[in-house]
Amino acid sequence: MFEYSEPLHRLIEELKKFPGIGAKSAQRIAFYLLSLPAEEVDRLAEAIRQAKRKIFYCSICNGLTHLDPCPLCTDPHRSDEILCIVEEPYNVASIEKTGAFNGRYHVLLGALSPLKGRGPDELRIDKLLRRLENSQFKEIILATNPTAEGEATAYFLADFLKKFQVKITRLATGLPVGSDLDFADQITIKRALEGRVVLKE
Numbered sequence: 001m002f003e004y005s006e007p008l009h010r011l012i013e014e015l016k017k018f019p020g021i022g023a024k025s026a027q028r029i030a031f032y033l034l035s036l037p038a039e040e041v042d043r044l045a046e047a048i049r050q051a052k053r054k055i056f057y058c059s060i061c062n063g064l065t066h067l068d069p070c071p072l073c074t075d076p077h078r079s080d081e082i083l084c085i086v087e088e089p090y091n092v093a094s095i096e097k098t099g100a101f102n103g104r105y106h107v108l109l110g111a112l113s114p115l116k117g118r119g120p121d122e123l124r125i126d127k128l129l130r131r132l133e134n135s136q137f138k139e140i141i142l143a144t145n146p147t148a149e150g151e152a153t154a155y156f157l158a159d160f161l162k163k164f165q166v167k168i169t170r171l172a173t174g175l176p177v178g179s180d181l182d183f184a185d186q187i188t189i190k191r192a193l194e195g196r197v198v199l200k201e
Contacts, residue, residue, distance in 0.1 A: 062107035
């Protein structure tokens with residue numbers, strides 16, 4: 001049976017650990033990296049090292065940053081009356097790209113998942129509570145993912161945050177733009193019906 005040389009095998013095995021990268025993709029990436037000039041590979045390796053060394057979690061929102069507090073937390077043009085709670089730092093980038101939100105963020109760094117042993121303590125709820133006690137937020141948007149874990153997290157937070165007397169909202173879910181009803185599952189169609197908007201009275 002054919003086996004790659006040990007250094008190449010090790011590279012492929014490390015690449016397979018990346019999310020969404022299977023054996024074939026890892027193999028293609030490994031061969032691509034080997035085809036690059038040495039200086040390009042060195043630049044990539046140095047970029048990874050620098051990012052790992054210099055990027056950390058913001059002390060206020062848990063977003064990834066190289067400054068503390070992060071630019072989103074210190075931006076004076078953002079609203080202090082609305083807080084958007086997301087699961088992961090990359091969710092912030094997804095919302096920011098829309099240009100439709102101008103409030104503050106709080107990153108949970110995960111979602112409730114009893115099967116994975118992730119409860120409220122792993123979501124650093126205490127940090128969120130301390131933040132809310134010293135804030136003037138009038139609305140909290142629960143922007144967790146529309147997965148079983150994300151839904152459980154949203155319901156838990158909605159119940160947990162009731163004592164703060166603020167408006168608590170959840171991101172609407174439904175049909176994606178450009179989609180066809182025939183390709184949507186029943187839950188997606190149900191949520192689209194529940195979250196329908198008025199076009200004309």
